[in-house]
Amino acid sequence: MQRNQLSSYIRNIPDFPKSGIMFKDLTTLLQDPVAFKAATEELYKDVKGKRIDKVVGIESRGFFFGALLADKLSAGFVPVRKPGKLPYKTVQASYKLEYGMDILEMHEDAIREGELVLLHDDLLATGGTANAACKLIEKLKGNVVHVSFLVELTYLYGRDKLRPYEVSSVIQF
Ligand code: AMP
Numbered sequence: 202m203q204r205n206q207l208s209s210y211i212r213n214i215p216d217f218p219k220s221g222i223m224f225k226d227l228t229t230l231l232q233d234p235v236a237f238k239a240a241t242e243e244l245y246k247d248v249k250g251k252r253i254d255k256v257v258g259i260e261s262r263g264f265f266f267g268a269l270l271a272d273k274l275s276a277g278f279v280p281v282r283k284p285g286k287l288p289y290k291t292v293q294a295s296y297k298l299e300y301g302m303d304i305l306e307m308h309e310d311a312i313r314e315g316e317l318v319l320l321h322d323d324l325l326a327t328g329g330t331a332n333a334a335c336k337l338i339e340k341l342k343g344n345v346v347h348v349s350f351l352v353e354l355t356y357l358y359g360r361d362k363l364r365p366y367e368v369s370s371v372i373q374f
Contacts, residue, residue: 202239208372210236211352225324225352225374227262240351240371241269244321247369248274248347254316255279255343259305259334260286262323266351270321279311281334292340296333305330307337314342324352325370328359335366 210230217224230236244266253276258267260282271278284293284304291306312318318338322331335345345366353359353370360368 202235204239204243204371207236207240207243208374210240211372225354227265227323227351231265241266241273243371244270244349244351245273247349247371248319251319251346252317253319253346255312256319256321257281257307257312257334257338259320259322259330263321265323267321270319270349274319276319279307281305281307281337292337294333294336294340296329298329303330303333305333305337307334307341309341312338312341312343316343317346318343319346320348320366322350324354325350325359325363325368326354326357328357328362331359332362335363 210233212226212229214224214226230240253274255277256267256271257279258264268278284306287306287308290309292309293304293306295302295304320331320334331348338345348363348366348368350370352372355373
């Protein structure tokens, strides 16, 4: 399957979770074995050959492919989660939402100083979430080598917020 065929496996849900948002539903891609494998392979192509110690995946849709990429790269996997979910001591980063703030957490021993980190999430919209996750990685003195997404909503210019990190996405809308 070609990279440009993958977008047809993503379902658009208008006004979810609130009015005015066109939600990109990945479950239709995940449940198709051929599309699921092809999406994993395309994500892997974007980072193949890079030296990566840890893949960081953002709750919760960043876990699906984040863990698969970690396996392919022979790297460890680290979950970034919403507050109160991780059982051990955490570091936190807050970021701005359309209305108010949100917080992300990571275990304080998840990354060691100087480790090479790939950040992965399912979708890049405004870039606020991924940017906060990059700050968490840097709080632990990790180096963000690359930021990878399955889907990018280019009209929201999230890439600008992620400068100067190296960013890739498989599917653009
Ligand atoms: P942002 O911080 O604006 O880049 O938003 C990215 C995060 O919100 C990701 O974890 C996505 O899973 C989720 N997200 C934002 N917009 C959408 C959308 N239109 N469809 C699906 N997920 C979205």
